[in-house]
Amino acid sequence: MKINPVFPYPLYLVISEKDCIHHHWLDIAEQAILGGVDIIQLREKDCTTKEYIAKATELKKITDHYSIPLIINDSLEVATTVNSWGIHVGRTDISPSEIINHPDSPKNIGWSLEVIEQLNENEMQFVHHLGVSPIFSTPTKTNTISEWGYEGLQNLKPETSKPLITIGGINENNIAKIVQAGADSVAIVSAICGSSNPKRSAQILKQIINHNEYNPKTI
Structure with missing residues (x-):
């Protein structure tokens, strides 16, 4: 993958305690970092704000x-309390415009793109x-409209200069x-x-990423 200088983080882990099956979730986070x-x-x-802050800390x-x-x-409360690098919100969460107007807001705002009209x-x-x-429907993310698939992602790519996760x-x-x-x-x-x-x-996922590049003609 050609690294995007605006978002130079090709392998992105989304973690929650309930999704971690075989090991403690903090151990999985550390092992994942060591793997790439x-x-x-x-x-x-599914936790209180106090519990969320404790986990984030x-x-x-x-x-x-x-x-x-x-x-x-x-x-936003958790993000500002722990001084996180960024925050990610969906269409039904607090809006990016509200976040950016908060004096202590994270400097990097991610937004879930479910339909191309959001652009x-x-x-x-x-x-x-x-x-x-979602790219493909999944049990871990059920509050979405549809799935993009390969062709949807390919069609989206030329429509925006913002990094696509x-x-x-x-x-x-x-x-x-x-x-x-x-x-x-x-x-x-x-x-x-x-x-x-x-x-x-x-490690396996990172190796595959490193050996592949954007090539819309292959889809």
């Missing part, structure tokens, strides 16, 4: 140790990178084609969180 993960998003939907000790950026999903919305001017969601049903069997279709970064959930060897799984 470049950036981590903490996504906790523990994870940030690890990400800071390895100089890995931390993104907080959905909660024309006013909120787009406040967004730094886009979460193309793909998420949803991505694993070692389809990640190469997703990179070829135009992903600037690939977000992984189950293929690492559900792995019995998260470090090795991250």
Whole structure:
């Protein structure tokens, strides 16, 4: 993959405690970093804000140790409390325009792109990178409209200069084609969180990313 200088983080881990099956979720985060993960998003939907802050604080000790950026999903309060690198929100969450007007807001705002018409919305001017969601339908992300697929991603690529982070049903069997279709970064959930060897799984995914480049003619 040709590294996008605006978002130079090709392998992106989205982690939550409930998605981590074989090991403690903090151990999986560290092993994933050692395996090649470049950036981590903490996504906790089923806990209190106090619990979310506690989890984010523990994870940030690890990400800071390895100089890995931390993104907080959905909660501006958590993001500002732990001074995260970024925040990621969906269409039904707090808006990017609200976030950017907060005095202590993270400097990097990601927004879930579910339909191409969002590119024309006013909120787009406040967004730094886009979460193309989902590429394929997945049990870990159910509140979405449809799936993009390879062709949807390929058609989206020339329509925006913002970095495209793909998420949803991505694993070692389809990640190469997703990179070829135009992903600037690939977000992984189950293929690492559900792995019995998260470090090795991250290594395999990173190797595939490194050996593939954007090539729309292959789709």
